[in-house]
Amino acid sequence: MGLFKRNPFGHILFLKRWMILGFGILTHRRYRGFNELQIDGSEIIRDLPETNVLFIANHQTYFADVVAMFHVFNASLKGRVDNIRNVGGYLWKPKLNIYYVAAKETMREGLLPKILAYAGAITVERTWREKGKDIQREVNLNDTENIKVALNDGWVITFPQGTTKSFKPVRKGTAHIILQHRPIVVPIVIDGFRRSFDKKGLRPKKKGILQSFIIKPPLEIDYDNDTVEQVVEKIEYAIEQHPSFLKVIPAEEREAAEKLNEKRRWDY
Numbered sequence: 001m002g003l004f005k006r007n008p009f010g011h012i013l014f015l016k017r018w019m020i021l022g023f024g025i026l027t028h029r030r031y032r033g034f035n036e037l038q039i040d041g042s043e044i045i046r047d048l049p050e051t052n053v054l055f056i057a058n059h060q061t062y063f064a065d066v067v068a069m070f071h072v073f074n075a076s077l078k079g080r081v082d083n084i085r086n087v088g089g090y091l092w093k094p095k096l097n098i099y100y101v102a103a104k105e106t107m108r109e110g111l112l113p114k115i116l117a118y119a120g121a122i123t124v125e126r127t128w129r130e131k132g133k134d135i136q137r138e139v140n141l142n143d144t145e146n147i148k149v150a151l152n153d154g155w156v157i158t159f160p161q162g163t164t165k166s167f168k169p170v171r172k173g174t175a176h177i178i179l180q181h182r183p184i185v186v187p188i189v190i191d192g193f194r195r196s197f198d199k200k201g202l203r204p205k206k207k208g209i210l211q212s213f214i215i216k217p218p219l220e221i222d223y224d225n226d227t228v229e230q231v232v233e234k235i236e237y238a239i240e241q242h243p244s245f246l247k248v249i250p251a252e253e254r255e256a257a258e259k260l261n262e263k264r265r266w267d268y
Contacts, residue, residue, distance in 0.1 A: 011118055017096060019115070021088075024091040027067050028071070028087040031211065035192070035204070037071075037072075037212075039083060039213045041217075042075070043076075044216070051153060052152065055156065056185060056188070057158075057188040058241050060193035061197045062113075063116060065159070069100075070098065099156045100120055100122065104123040107121050107123050161241060164194070167245070167246060175235065186219075187238035189216070192212055219235075221234065
């Protein structure tokens with residue numbers, strides 16, 4: 001029975017373990033060789049509890065961001081200090097209760113995304129956009145329930161802006177999840193992924209790009225008194241996507257981001 005033990009979503013852990021190891025070995029040089037991943041804050045990962053941890057991060061590609069997190073989290077748990085050396089050593093017995101929130105339509109586009117979904121995707125239906133068009137859809141309660149199940153079982157990665165575009169609004173749904181389930185919330189700020197990978201994060205685009213991966217201390221949240229809006233603002237500052245950060249980026253990037261920022265929507 002141990003060989004076919006499953007997680008709460010029905011995934012066979014034996015298969016998941018080998019999938020993470022194999023895909024990790026295949027992708028390792030994208031972060032250490034073809035390009036370099038500069039990590040800061042790995043000690044924070046080692047001090048986290050086994051369950052009910054929510055990682056929030058800005059988003060630059062569909063998959064490369066998540067794959068990097070699997071590398072960094074497992075390397076940190078195996079004693080690596082801000083590095084991902086010896087991939088076989090830290091992925092031989094990976095942490096299997098790591099999940100990530102992803103759009104359902106994204107995970108259905110092709111065979112590889114479907115395979116990656118088995119590694120830990122919690123697929124959700126976007127309430128504001130589908131197939132490149134703006135929509136209005138009610139929240140699927142099964143989606144929020146699945147996030148609850150994942151938090152009870154382990155760690156969950158989410159990208160609260162719900163898009164790879166910079167300085168888009170943080171969705172209120174993330175704040176609702178935080179206030180309802182009271183996880184430890186760990187911010188991560190990434191950079192360089194947009195320049196080194198294609199949009200999907202499957203194909204390396206440019207060599208010699210320094211990718212940064214900064215893990216910050218858990219957010220201080222008053223679960224009983226903070227409002228949804230206050231939590232949203234804390235998230236924006238923590239992942240460095242608050243409008244005030246527009247002042248410190250290059251002019252051409254700031255102008256493009258400001259145009260996007262004019263369309264801010266604060267719905268779920």
